[in-house]
Amino acid sequence: MHRLYHFPLSPFSRKARLVLAEKKIEVELIEERFWEERSEFRRLNPAGKVPVLKVDDFILSESNAICEYLEEKHPNPPLLPRTPEERAEVRRLVSWFDDKFYRDVTVNLLGERMMKRITGVGYPESTNVKEGARQIKMHLDYMSWLLDRRRWLGGNMLSLADFSAAAQLSCLDYISDVDWNRAPLVKDWYATIKSRPAFRSLLSDQLSGFPQPPHYANLDF
Amino acid sequence: MHRLYHFPLSPFSRKARLVLAEKKIEVELIEERFWEERSEFRRLNPAGKVPVLKVDDFILSESNAICEYLEEKHPNPPLLPRTPEERAEVRRLVSWFDDKFYRDVTVNLLGERMMKRITGVGYPESTNVKEGARQIKMHLDYMSWLLDRRRWLGGNMLSLADFSAAAQLSCLDYISDVDWNRAPLVKDWYATIKSRPAFRSLLSDQLSGFPQPPHYANLDF
Structure with missing residues (x-):
């Protein structure tokens, strides 16, 4: 089971979400207001940043480490070239x-x-x-x-x-x-x-108090 | 032939130098005062940062990309674990x-x-x-x-x-x-x-005008 602690407007969370979705890995998204420094979240990632990926009991942080891990564990479709x-x-x-x-x-x-x-x-x-x-x-x-x-x-x-x-x-x-x-x-x-x-999941993000602009989810912007 | 554009007090240059040396790859070091934004150097790396590694005619920048490349091309000794x-x-x-x-x-x-x-x-x-x-x-x-x-x-x-x-x-x-x-x-x-x-190469670095403190190169500091 994959669980991603993320924040909708964190670009690094978005990168992890895109890679997960491209590789068709089902993930449970947990919105984390990381700046509130929840002690439970700090234990997951001492850097206090999103994204954090939990795969069963294994915890990963830093978007680069997460994406390289996903590439190694789920090589299809590949998101790194061969040479x-x-x-x-x-x-x-x-x-x-x-x-x-x-x-x-x-x-x-x-x-x-x-x-x-x-x-x-x-x-x-x-x-x-x-x-x-x-x-x-x-x-x-x-x-x-x-x-x-x-x-x-x-x-x-x-x-x-x-x-x-x-x-x-x-x-x-x-x-x-x-x-x-x-x-x-x-x-x-x-x-x-x-x-x-x-x-798709990114385009359906809504931040309370900050509605999407009309072109944001429009594929023909 | 490997050539590294570096600056002695750039930690990212040092990381690349350590990885090159650990893998026993001979390298020609070129000191680059990157903040002077030499146009020739900008062509090597539009980000304007050190390190930049030239391997024959192939140019690499960003220390993470350089280190992962060296790990892939020269897997011994390994600097990433297996799983x-x-x-x-x-x-x-x-x-x-x-x-x-x-x-x-x-x-x-x-x-x-x-x-x-x-x-x-x-x-x-x-x-x-x-x-x-x-x-x-x-x-x-x-x-x-x-x-x-x-x-x-x-x-x-x-x-x-x-x-x-x-x-x-x-x-x-x-x-x-x-x-x-x-x-x-x-x-x-x-x-x-x-x-x-x-x-060793790091410990022999000398910056003109800023001498090493005595403990810096001392193995028994």
Whole structure:
């Protein structure tokens, strides 16, 4: 039995959910307000972060460890290519989105505009929001550059790189912070990935007090 | 031919150097002042960070992708255990040190006290330094807790988790920011790992203008 402690607007939780769904692994979702630092949750993950995956009595945390584990235990469909070189390129991009995109963009936009309100730690810092708005352009341009050369972000197959990127972008799309018109190739890529069955659970996420914008779950946005 | 673009006080460069050395892969080290944003280096890694590994004409970046690649191409000696569960625990700790330890401690201590001076972006922020000094205690305690239960940080074998941790701590040790007396188990673990041949290149690092403290390269510190 798989149980995932997650938060709907955590991009790392979303990445784990996408990988679980793509591999058709049934999972029970438990929403965890991780910032409340429940002592029971701290025992599951001393880092205090979501996602945490419980597989029977075995506990995993850190989205990278979770996704690599799922890939090893459930190799079909594969989300990492075959050669070490191709795998390195996918993993480079996983780090790019999990680390660079997350800190350049997601923290500055979603963190300031949503998570501060949800967790009650103050008001958005406008310089950070501006920085995030500036950075997302650079990132969309880089993604366009990649998608101009490749079928998927990490190469010729759908991979963890695509799910890492889609996890970040889908959170930002919930607050309408993605200017899809800037990057038609990225929009096409996102439309393709959004229409996969694995994406359905994300599109039905509702955050109380923060309704979905109309385009969010629309496959023809 | 392996070539590594690195910076001596970059913990992620150090992790890659340790893994290369442990696997006895000869490498040419190129010191890269990554913050100067050399355009040639930007072409190697658009994220602008070290380490970058060049293997013949193939270019890799992001320390996680580099280490996983080296593990796949040069499986001996193994630095990841065999079962998916054990591997997940090692990867959880790699993320713990690369992400949490790095941001809680290394950025606040090494970043403020050294990197700001080296890169010429201002003076240490004392609140950050204090926060780093507070956080390192928590981290040493957590490492002690792990080492009280296991032979190595990630389990029964030396793994990427140990090298991730040692890479961070060795940078902090260069500026004498580790209170080894607080955590005898961590000190013993570090003495063991420091005496490995793979560590030698790190212990001979010299930063112009910032001499090594006497205990840094001493195996009996």
